[in-house]
Amino acid sequence: MVVLPPPRAASLQQSLADLAGGRIRASELVQHTLDKADDTQRRLNAFATIAREQAMAAAAASDRRYAEGTQRPLEGLPIGVKDLIDTRRIETRYGSPAFIGHIPSADACVVRTLVEQGAIVVGKTTTHEFAWGVTTASAAFGDTLHPQDPQRIPGGSSGGAAVAIADGVMAAGLGTDTGGSVRIPAALCGVAGFKPSFGTLPTQGVFPLAASLDHPGLLGAGVDDIRVLADALGIGAGPGAAEELGDARVGVICAIGPVPAACEIASAFAVAADSLASAFHLEELDTADLFSDSFDAFARIVLAEGAFVHFARNDPDWIAAHYGAETVERLARAKSMRMEDYALAQQARRKFAAGLVRLMARHRFIVLPTTPCTAPPIGEAELTIGAWTGSVRQALMAYTAPFNLAGCPAISIPLPRGAGALPAGLQIVARPGDDAALLRMASRMEQRLHPRIGRMH
Numbered sequence: 001m002v003v004l005p006p007p008r009a010a011s012l013q014q015s016l017a018d019l020a021g022g023r024i025r026a027s028e029l030v031q032h033t034l035d036k037a038d039d040t041q042r043r044l045n046a047f048a049t050i051a052r053e054q055a056m057a058a059a060a061a062s063d064r065r066y067a068e069g070t071q072r073p074l075e076g077l078p079i080g081v082k083d084l085i086d087t088r089r090i091e092t093r094y095g096s097p098a099f100i101g102h103i104p105s106a107d108a109c110v111v112r113t114l115v116e117q118g119a120i121v122v123g124k125t126t127t128h129e130f131a132w133g134v135t136t137a138s139a140a141f142g143d144t145l146h147p148q149d150p151q152r153i154p155g156g157s158s159g160g161a162a163v164a165i166a167d168g169v170m171a172a173g174l175g176t177d178t179g180g181s182v183r184i185p186a187a188l189c190g191v192a193g194f195k196p197s198f199g200t201l202p203t204q205g206v207f208p209l210a211a212s213l214d215h216p217g218l219l220g221a222g223v224d225d226i227r228v229l230a231d232a233l234g235i236g237a238g239p240g241a242a243e244e245l246g247d248a249r250v251g252v253i254c255a256i257g258p259v260p261a262a263c264e265i266a267s268a269f270a271v272a273a274d275s276l277a278s279a280f281h282l283e284e285l286d287t288a289d290l291f292s293d294s295f296d297a298f299a300r301i302v303l304a305e306g307a308f309v310h311f312a313r314n315d316p317d318w319i320a321a322h323y324g325a326e327t328v329e330r331l332a333r334a335k336s337m338r339m340e341d342y343a344l345a346q347q348a349r350r351k352f353a354a355g356l357v358r359l360m361a362r363h364r365f366i367v368l369p370t371t372p373c374t375a376p377p378i379g380e381a382e383l384t385i386g387a388w389t390g391s392v393r394q395a396l397m398a399y400t401a402p403f404n405l406a407g408c409p410a411i412s413i414p415l416p417r418g419a420g421a422l423p424a425g426l427q428i429v430a431r432p433g434d435d436a437a438l439l440r441m442a443s444r445m446e447q448r449l450h451p452r453i454g455r456m457h
Helices: 012-020 026-044 052-068 109-116 159-166 183-189 223-232 263-277 294-313 316-322 325-334 339-359 392-397 401-405 435-449
Strands: 047-050 078-082 120-125 172-177 192-195 215-220 249-252 281-284 365-369 382-385 388-391 410-414 425-430
Touching: 012 026, 012 052, 012 223, 026 047, 026 052, 026 078, 026 120, 026 159, 047 159, 052 120, 078 159, 109 120, 109 172, 109 223, 120 159, 159 172, 159 183, 159 215, 172 192, 172 223, 183 192, 183 215, 183 410, 183 425, 192 223, 192 435, 215 223, 223 410, 223 435, 263 281, 263 365, 263 435, 294 316, 294 325, 294 339, 294 392, 294 401, 316 325, 339 401, 365 435, 382 392, 388 392, 410 435, 425 435
Parallel strands: 078 120, 078 172, 249 281, 249 365
Antiparallel strands: 047 120, 172 215, 192 215, 192 410, 365 425, 382 388, 410 425
């Protein structure tokens, strides 16, 4: 049964104002967040670890800084960190039973940057094993459940972060995105998810899935929450920060073949596009065969590069004994790949990226649905959308993975939906390196589609 979403946590900006104004103490905010995390964990299994002791110690230090007037830009803000990303003195399992009890000695670079500015890690949010999947299901640790319908998947592989934010635990967190792993769960759970341009955020301390496609990313209840963390990471502002974007051309893609958009997605996207057309210069694009080989190229690159990672670290017998069955099966398939297959996939990737550059020469942004469907039921291996039938994996990644191939920054924001309807996402894409403008445009589009409503504490 689909239920209405719960109240969201206060925005990061509101929390910072409340902390600075003395209306709440960091220890109170973090205690409330931890209690909510416990509740969400019991119902939806969104956390791999809840770091109560470490978080409360950090909150006490933040209280002292506020009392002394030495607070940092993110002082006292609770965040979640995907269980693929190293956190000092907090268990990090990478979603795998092979790493139970693994406690990193240092934070990943992206975590260290946020912590040094005062953010407080309250827990590790769940991920598909080694981020190699779109459902955040786990035979070892239990499935993560959708916040509005626990019979459905939340998407993945950053599913735990999206669920925790949608369920009101916190306003933002860190994820990763190799083929849509931030944007897919953001869309399915009704929150925002941002993948910056390739190479903008360092991957040091993040367990690799496919090195040429991996992107650290951000999730938030809204675009403003993402922008607070993006600013702290040095990607929220840039040249022309105050420039007018109203005259920017925005290309519209209604679907990416061969996967059509389900009727409810196509309808919601059309309504949103009509609303945006009154404020922005929208033009429907003819993508012809541009995307036809992109998913196959993506899948082959991930299979090859994923195999490089795991076979370089462990022998097949150890992998078979310690990894989950899904990952073992994928690595077994990878053994039949030839170097020529990988080379041809990279060739197709270069051809696609060049075609996308030409397509975007006249359009600074592209908008399209984030996924062609809403959250599928748990355990469903295949989907039928219109005349197309295929895997849940291809369905959910068909509209996101191409922009990992091209290294473009992309963000998913919620599409307007009726009461009780499952969430869906509107994806906005920009040219590589245009991250700051993308975040500003996403804020404007979000405000157009969702008039501001104050969020509850």
